[in-house]
Amino acid sequence: MELNLLLNAVIAGLLLGGFYAAVTAGISISFGMLDIVNIGHPAFILLGSYIAYVVNVNLGVDPIVVSIIVLPAFYFLGAFIYQIYYVSFEKRGQESLRGLAFFFGVLFVTEVCLLLIFGVDYRSVNATYIGPSLSFAHMEFPLRLLVPCFVSLIMFAALQIFLARTFIGRAVMAVSQDPTALRLMAVDPTRIKRIAFGISIATASMAGAFLIIIQPVIPSVGRDYIGRIFAICVLGGLGSLPGTLIAALLLGVIESITSVFYGPSWAPAVSFGILLLTLAVKPSGLLGR
Amino acid sequence: MRTPVFILLQIAVATALYFILRAADNDYLFFLGYTVLEFIVLATAWNILGGYCGYVNFGSAGFFAIGAYTSVFFYTVGQSLEDLFPENLVGPLQSVFPLPVPVLVVIGGIVAGLVGLGTGYLTLRLRGVFFAIATLALSVVLQTFVLNWSFVGGSRGAYIIPPDKVPIFGPYIQYLFVLMLALVILSLTCARLIERSRLGYGFATIRDDELAAEACGVPTLRLKLIATTLSGALMGMAGAPLPFYIGYVEPGSAFDLSYAVNSIAMPMIGGTTSWAGPMIGAVLLGTLQQIATVTISSAVNLLIVGLLLIGFVIVAPSGIIGLWQGWMRRRKEA
16 A cells, blocks of 8 residues: 555656656756746746636636647747846846846736736636546556646657757757857857747746646745746756756655655755755756756 | 944934834834834845845845744743743743743844854855855745744744733834834944945955955855854844734745845845945835835735836846936036
């Protein structure tokens, strides 16, 4: 029985980890590859959740489909925010302290706006796969976790192929390391960064849809994810998508086991504990650059 | 201005403020004033580390809550002396407990200062952004810990019944107000002393180029430890009277993100390079928020803080002090 419990906790953790990978993908690009500390990323994820919620409740469209439709909008939102960031901070060479404060402000403002519009009630969506689960030899695969995990892995693979195989993708990986070399290749580093930041915000749209499928959402839930995504990003190693995936699965499993055996109220401390530990012991992460 | 003169001046202003509010004969003004003063202490404390050394602390709420929960802890101990200690100890302890609030402030300051010292050692490995994220992480770990610690109320929260009246001061809130005024004087004096001493110059070298400072023989680690300890201790002291102020503490309110946002926004808006900046920011923003809370709603006041923070870091990176200095310079040239 105990073993069964453990097995199911591990499965739930792995599925959760797949979702965490989608949540972290954006930060992995902006923080890991562009050196833009977008601490407000969870706010965009929540924005995605609420958009999926509004469309789902009013028109009955599947939340994941909604998130794919609004991808371009999120991309342009990201590009726009990067433009503000570039003009106000990067150009003046003040990105560290003030840029951080800027994104902290963005996080806070988005959260309060969502709070003013939707209130503090928990919101959830309807979809056929929320509720039932597949059983196989005493193992439970809740579809509510399985579907987001599956779509998230597809998204992750697409991102990895884009970054590793296309010219723009490779330029994104190179941009923070050597902007001058990029210029010599007739590429505008600012444009590359704008594209990359747009993509990183676009992933938040899908992550948001996954989030509201997995759990009901209130505006303040974003804060729990700040620590989680940075923990995964740092543990995986900055700028490494495969590292991010491994770290996300690892964190999902550890969190799931903690909440099954010690109670869910300890789960948030796990990610932050791992973060502190990683930062203190091996800041370069598992597969760091 | 010499430091003793500065302190005397502050005391004069504080006394005047107290008697003006007292003459208005409205306890609500004291409640409002207390919040603004609390933010002056928090903003000044944040600025010692963030403004002078350039290490961003996102975990102000954590340090603040350490102070608050230290008070709750000792209050609860005082309530259940008979259960916790052997009989022969209860008598002598009863003469000490309940501890007066100023003592709790000192204890809260010490505990938060020790945690601050711990975060100071984190800066050995973590520079810039990583430090900021680690402080945020620390705040959440602490919150989870408190949430699961039933002795101080856990997630249910803890009730504290403050005495109704205090000798000399009258209503309890006036007593807390005066206490907070004293803390404001303490923190502003600290900040101003640092600014004008070797310590301040050392902090500035860390902010501008830590590696170069280290190479020139500046004892960066020792300086950073001083900064984190002092900053943490002041935040803890600001938080210690909180349970007596609101009468009921739960983790969500003590660790509220708005404390962290405010303690960053206020120095940024006022100006981070001098002691006056955080004070100006706290007075302006604190008062504005209180007015917005009463006239509009408490969610809107947080929106104002966020928007002002974003606006100021984009448009006026040196804050109000910077705007003022720029204006003075232009006037001189004209």
